[in-house]
Amino acid sequence: MRVTVAEDRVIRIQGDPDHPPTHGALCTKVSRYAERVEHPERVLYPMKRSGPKGSGQFERVSWDEALGDIARRLQAIAARNPQAVLPYSYAGTMGLLQGEAMAARFFHKLGASLLDRTICASAGAAGLQATYGGKLGMHLEQFAGSKLIVIWGSNSIASNLHFWTFAQQAKRAGAKLWCIDPRRSETADKCHRHLALKPGTDGALALSLMHELITRGWLDADYIERHVEGWPELRERALQWPPERAAQVCGVPADDIRELARDYGTTQPAAIRLNYGMQRVRGGGNAVRLVALLPCLTGAWRHPSGGMLLSASSWFLRAIDHAALQRPDLLAGRRPRTINMSTIGDDLLREGSEAFGPKIEAVVVYNSNPVAVAPESRKVVQGFAREDLFTVVLEHFMTDTADHADYVLPATTQLEHLDLHTSYGHTYVLLNQPALSPRGEAKPNTQIFRELAARMGYDDACFFDTDEALARQALKPGIAYEALQAHGWQKLPLPDAPFAEGGFLTPSGKADARGADHLPNHECAESTPALAAQYPLAMISPPARHFLNSTFVNVKSLRSIEGEPLVEIHPDDAAPRGIATGMLVRVFNDRGSYRCKAEVSTRARPGVVNGLGIWWRKFGVDGTNVNELTHQQLTDLGRAPSFYDCLVQVAADAPATSVAPAVA
Ligand SMILES: Nc1nc2c(c(=O)[nH]1)N[C@H]1C(S)=C(S)[C@@H](COP(=O)(O)OP(=O)(O)OC[C@H]3O[C@@H](n4cnc5c(=O)[nH]c(N)nc54)[C@H](O)[C@@H]3O)O[C@H]1N2
Ligand SMILES: Nc1nc2c(c(=O)[nH]1)N[C@H]1C(S)=C(S)[C@@H](COP(=O)(O)OP(=O)(O)OC[C@H]3O[C@@H](n4cnc5c(=O)[nH]c(N)nc54)[C@H](O)[C@@H]3O)O[C@H]1N2
Numbered sequence: 001m002r003v004t005v006a007e008d009r010v011i012r013i014q015g016d017p018d019h020p021p022t023h024g025a026l027c028t029k030v031s032r033y034a035e036r037v038e039h040p041e042r043v044l045y046p047m048k049r050s051g052p053k054g055s056g057q058f059e060r061v062s063w064d065e066a067l068g069d070i071a072r073r074l075q076a077i078a079a080r081n082p083q084a085v086l087p088y089s090y091a092g093t094m095g096l097l098q099g100e101a102m103a104a105r106f107f108h109k110l111g112a113s114l115l116d117r118t119i120c121a122s123a124g125a126a127g128l129q130a131t132y133g134g135k136l137g138m139h140l141e142q143f144a145g146s147k148l149i150v151i152w153g154s155n156s157i158a159s160n161l162h163f164w165t166f167a168q169q170a171k172r173a174g175a176k177l178w179c180i181d182p183r184r185s186e187t188a189d190k191c192h193r194h195l196a197l198k199p200g201t202d203g204a205l206a207l208s209l210m211h212e213l214i215t216r217g218w219l220d221a222d223y224i225e226r227h228v229e230g231w232p233e234l235r236e237r238a239l240q241w242p243p244e245r246a247a248q249v250c251g252v253p254a255d256d257i258r259e260l261a262r263d264y265g266t267t268q269p270a271a272i273r274l275n276y277g278m279q280r281v282r283g284g285g286n287a288v289r290l291v292a293l294l295p296c297l298t299g300a301w302r303h304p305s306g307g308m309l310l311s312a313s314s315w316f317l318r319a320i321d322h323a324a325l326q327r328p329d330l331l332a333g334r335r336p337r338t339i340n341m342s343t344i345g346d347d348l349l350r351e352g353s354e355a356f357g358p359k360i361e362a363v364v365v366y367n368s369n370p371v372a373v374a375p376e377s378r379k380v381v382q383g384f385a386r387e388d389l390f391t392v393v394l395e396h397f398m399t400d401t402a403d404h405a406d407y408v409l410p411a412t413t414q415l416e417h418l419d420l421h422t423s424y425g426h427t428y429v430l431l432n433q434p435a436l437s438p439r440g441e442a443k444p445n446t447q448i449f450r451e452l453a454a455r456m457g458y459d460d461a462c463f464f465d466t467d468e469a470l471a472r473q474a475l476k477p478g479i480a481y482e483a484l485q486a487h488g489w490q491k492l493p494l495p496d497a498p499f500a501e502g503g504f505l506t507p508s509g510k511a512d513a514r515g516a517d518h519l520p521n522h523e524c525a526e527s528t529p530a531l532a533a534q535y536p537l538a539m540i541s542p543p544a545r546h547f548l549n550s551t552f553v554n555v556k557s558l559r560s561i562e563g564e565p566l567v568e569i570h571p572d573d574a575a576p577r578g579i580a581t582g583m584l585v586r587v588f589n590d591r592g593s594y595r596c597k598a599e600v601s602t603r604a605r606p607g608v609v610n611g612l613g614i615w616w617r618k619f620g621v622d623g624t625n626v627n628e629l630t631h632q633q634l635t636d637l638g639r640a641p642s643f644y645d646c647l648v649q650v651a652a653d654a655p656a657t658s659v660a661p662a663v664a
């Protein structure tokens with residue numbers, strides 16, 4: 001990103017045209033980033049709660065008062081049991097310094113509970129780890145040279161724009177594009193073929209593709225022989241999945257599966273852009289394993305423009321020293337329990353016990369908005385509303401979570417602080433240099449934890465490291481801080497075709513097919529018939545194009561594009577329910593109810609509704625959002641939430657032309 005500034009104000013924000021993977025392009029959201037930084041509702045001063053929990057009533061206090069009181073409260077809790085304190089953070093910034101650096105040092109020193117950061121990607125990560133030995137994949141730029149691209153569980157135009165540019169280059173050069181997505185997304189519209197499978201059935205589809213590769217003779221026997229472990233067993237299982245059987249499970253024509261298999265089996269180089277949408281279901285981890293094996297069966301990995309990409313973030317382990325940043329040695333032999341961030345709803349409501357450990361008495365939230373983004377909101381809200389819970393939130397805005405805080409501390413944005421970034425989509429290390437001075441009394445997360453550490457009396461040298469010192473400590477030999485300062489970014493030294501000769505990072509060096517299987521255990525008529533009789537529609541809740549999870553929802557120019565919270569429903573499901581576009585509907589199940597506007601549209605496939613996310617609850621008709629309906633059941637691998645594995649019913653509520661949000 002290049003920011004032009006005059007008198008400490010942003011004049012212009014552009015992409016860096018020299019940076020190969022992003023090539024000068026910014027998405028709509030980030031191109032409006034200045035609107036967010038200078039937003040009139042930005043939290044600019046430390047705020048202390050002055051009304052009941054969750055009331056959103058706060059008064060301004062000094063940093064001195066806020067930090068002093070927070071340190072005293074945390075110390076009192078820690079004196080009983082430090083594990084009663086829980087850090088809660090995720091993707092607000094994905095920067096290494098403002099993420100888990102000084103914060104991690106602070107909580108390690110305290111001996112706080114550890115957080116299992118599972119809310120987004122850990123099912124897929126576990127799938128890749130098991131299969132390839134890490135989150136490893138193709139170079140983004142190489143998709144431009146592919147002859148076939150399967151965009152699988154990804155609305156690239158909305159959420160992976162930089163990839164989409166390369167896919168378009170390939171398309172212009174004659175490549176065929178397939179999209180595998182229950183929703184007819186903006187991306188599906190632009191692909192040659194769209195397979196609108198039922199959510200949670202990707203594993204069955206992958207097995208059926210394998211069936212065709214085997215029976216039609218499209219396998220690369222030499223690559224399999226040398227670089228795949230456990231294929232004979234998986235081969236037997238795949239042979240039980242002829243296209244007719246998968247067609248039944250996936251809800252798509254068998255001939256479409258055959259056509260996709262033929263394209264995949266007979267085109268080189270063939271690339272799969274897998275993304276996280278398809279692993280937010282209970283069988284998501286194994287589904288990723290099966291898809292990750294496809295390029296090993298056809299030898300697609302032999303080509304730089306063949307193979308697959310879900311995440312390439314493990315390549316960065318060669319460049320980044322996370323232990324130097326996070327200093328797990330500060331635990332000094334203590335082994336605190338781990339809390340899964342995806343079950344925060346249940347865990348905040350748990351009493352202390354032998355198995356669970358102490359009741360959670362304090363939560364420090366940074367880079368996250370759990371009240372809006374975590375599953376089964378009713379419980380999450382109930383937990384954060386506990387009068388006996390001490391909550392500190394580092395934020396830019398009064399989010400749904402900040403509303404429940406005892407203290408809200410003003411944090412800086414990307415434009416106001418230093419940071420170091422990796423990526424899961426591309427293979428470049430980047431330096432984020434501040435362009436503006438901090439607004440109001442905002443401080444970087446690092447600085448807030450540094451000052452809190454001082455108040456707690458932590459005098460280890462590592463609590464005095466500056467942000468630049470942190471960045472230097474994070475870089476392993478080969479990436480120089482000065483080079484990043486000069487150019488902004490540096491590419492990781494990696495071969496163009498990383499697995500052309502095998503060399504996976506598994507212990508055997510082979511792609512591991514052992515134990516990869518499909519368990520059709522998502523919520524559906526076959527596996528949960530009683531539930532499906534009551535709640536016959538499957539609901540997925542992928543992001544709205546102009547929001548970034550729950551970030552940007554309060555930026556007016558972006559919210560006005562998205563309009564109002566809505567659910568897309570297919571005409572065949574809308575008609576019998578008397579639902580028309582613009583009507584207010586009630587989407588509900590045993591966990592809760594969410595009222596929003598209906599959009600009758602073939603973007604939804606029959607039997608599936610799309611509740612686009614993630615709105616702030618306070619913008620919802622009843623002060624709720626789509627996570628009122630999602631559950632806390634975890635995936636087969638990786639302990640991740642299964643947001644897109646969620647049966648609901650939809651009913652007409654009242655005719656309405658416009659739904660007034662609770663907050664203007
Ligand atoms: N504009 C925008 N961009 C974003 C984000 C955002 O909120 N807004 N979020 C960022 C983050 S944190 C992430 S993790 C990524 C998320 O981006 P992706 O990894 O692409 O994941 P999703 O957007 O959750 O889902 C992608 C597509 O998968 C489809 N899908 C849902 N269920 C299934 C299924 O069972 N099988 C298959 N095959 N497809 C399914 C959805 O309809 C959706 O179109 O995007 C990042 N980029
Ligand atoms: N139903 C449903 N739920 C989902 C998803 C879905 O697809 N459907 N997607 C899931 C996914 S993929 C993810 S990654 C999670 C995302 O969940 P979160 O990680 O909670 O992401 P955001 O909702 O964007 O909230 C991040 C907050 O961090 C703040 N922030 C940004 N930068 C900074 C900073 O530098 N310092 C501080 N202190 N704060 C900062 C922002 O203002 C914002 O309020 O949501 C998950 N929840």
Ligand SMILES: [Mo]
Pocket residue numbers: 091119120121
């Ligand atoms: Mo995510």
